[in-house]
Amino acid sequence: MKIESIRLKNFRMFRDVTIDKLPNCCFFVGANGTGKSSLFDLFGFLRDALTYNVKEALAKRGGFKEVVSRGTVGPIELELKFRDLKATSSKVTYSLVIDLVENMPVVKREVLKYRPKQRGGSPRHFIDFTQGKGTVVINDKSQEQQLLSKANLALKGVGQFQQFEVASELCRFIENWHLSDLQISEARKINLANGYDEHLSRCGDNMPLFAQWMCNNYPDQYHEIMHQMAYRLPNISHVEPILTEDGRIALKFHHRTFEETFQSWQVSDGTIQMFAYFLLLYDPNPHPLLCVEEPNNYLYPDTLIILAEELTWYACRGDGQVFVSTHSPDLLNGAKLEGIFWLTQKNGYTQVRTTAEDQLMKKLIEVGDLPGALWKQGFFEDAHP
Structure with missing residues (x-):
């Protein structure tokens, strides 16, 4: 539907x-x-x-x-x-x-x-x-x-x-x-190991718990997330959900150069944001309607066209629909004209x-201009304040 x-x-x-x-x-x-x-x-x-x-x-x-x-x-x-x-x-x-x-x-x-x-x-x-x-x-x-x-x-x-x-x-x-409005401070949180979550929450505060559930129950999807992470963030080789001694779930980020791992509070906002969106988009049970607010935050501009394509892929994969709000011309460059x-x-x-x-x-x-560039040039009438 x-x-x-x-x-x-x-x-x-x-x-x-x-x-x-x-x-x-x-x-x-x-x-x-x-x-x-x-x-x-x-x-x-x-x-x-x-x-x-x-x-x-x-x-x-x-x-x-x-x-x-x-x-x-x-x-x-x-x-x-x-x-x-x-x-x-x-x-x-x-x-x-x-x-x-x-x-x-x-x-x-x-x-x-x-x-x-x-x-x-x-x-x-x-x-x-x-x-x-x-x-x-x-x-x-x-x-x-x-x-x-x-x-x-x-x-x-x-x-x-x-x-x-x-x-x-x-x-x-x-x-x-599902309405997604990821908050980096919430996504960095460590979760109590009490049960499991089958979807990422709106603000991302259950990210370790959801990552563990995906890793344990859908290892192929989780492996694909790691592959995509390595492609976008070459220094990150793996993200591992772990059970701490005090009974909580945390995320360890493995760096290709160093043997020591990094905790979620030690990596960049962009790394947290990227991992959260991969968890959202590779959810094994996609939402019939996904609304995403400002997915471009903290992400490098060159990655945004691909992110737009992945959002489109998500809609097709689950036979659903995706609505995205953005201020980013770079993200808009990956959108189809009829969807703007x-x-x-x-x-x-x-x-x-x-x-x-x-x-x-x-x-x-048709002759090669990009939607985001046209937006910046003022072709979207009255769009600028």
């Missing part, structure tokens, strides 16, 4: 924005404060709303008034269109309207619909709820249902049952979204444009 388009209305800096034709790997650029992190938070918000409810998802972000666009009173409207579902060949649309009723956040409207294969057929509402009451299609018949709370998503309840394949698939998709979007601000609200719509840039790319 992949996201085909996103429509946001009154969500943070997005007063009314539609982003269409999203490919497998998307790069979002723009000046500071244009809304890249807010766009990625959409996915965290939906996951929290599904895991808990809309009230909790809003509370984690300061409440309804902090999430709704400034200068507006709402409602918040979110709409995502999906393609490549296993349960149906049709494109599926999920829309959510959130508002305050008696000063409490509620799901004012929730719809899951898809258009039948036959041409000209009208969209069919599989889930259609208004403030906790609505209908669900069961065996081609609509049945009325009522939720325990107006802040709950009907999708969560319906998606628990195997017979609702489309809803179940969408629930699994949202639950397994830039964010600008007008009257305090974010607008999103795509290079795929610019015929001049298409022609320049």
Whole structure:
């Protein structure tokens, strides 16, 4: 499953924005404060709303008034269109309207619909709820249902049952979204040896534990990571997860020149960053949607084109999708033109444009120009503050 388009209305800096034709790997650029992190938070918000409810998802972000666009009173409207579902060949649309009723956040409207294969057929509402009451299609018949709370998503309840394949698939998709915002200070931490982690965390604070799990259970993938590390960082021959005497998991970095190993706090920020991204990209169970914020930090510019290619490879490997935010022209040079979007601000609200719509840039790319160079030269209109 992949996201085909996103429509946001009154969500943070997005007063009314539609982003269409999203490919497998998307790069979002723009000046500071244009809304890249807010766009990625959409996915965290939906996951929290599904895991808990809309009230909790809003509370984690300061409440309804902090999430709704400034200068507006709402409602918040979110709409995502999906393609490549296993349960149906049709494109599926999920829309959510959130508002305050008696000063409490509620799901004012929730719809899951898809258009039948036959041409000209009208969209069919599989889930259609208004403030906790609505209908669900069961065996081609609509049945009325009522939720325990107006802040709950009907999708969560319906998606628990195997017979609702489309809803179940969408629930699994949202639950397994991953937002990566690696923090070097967190990634240097030593972990307690209590259990295991099957994915790298958002900030990377479980890196030793995840590296040990990969090394023990997927030695071929871990060996490939070591091969890639040696290619990018020739002085590093191996990274070894070890169990310390006090029952913790640490990382030892082996240097080709010296017999003594280095602890994670003794190697460069770039080395930590590179190892963390290899663990993320070679995860044996890739995320269906991976959002990565500023992967170019601490990395040498010459390595960034290859990193962009590896992010694209990750999307194809897991039959998923990757969204990347960056300020780096070097990283953008490895992106495909149809996957580049830039964010600008007008009257305090974010607008999103795509290079795929610019015929001049298409022609320049065809004759050998690079996207990052065009960005620096000002071809991304209004992208510079």
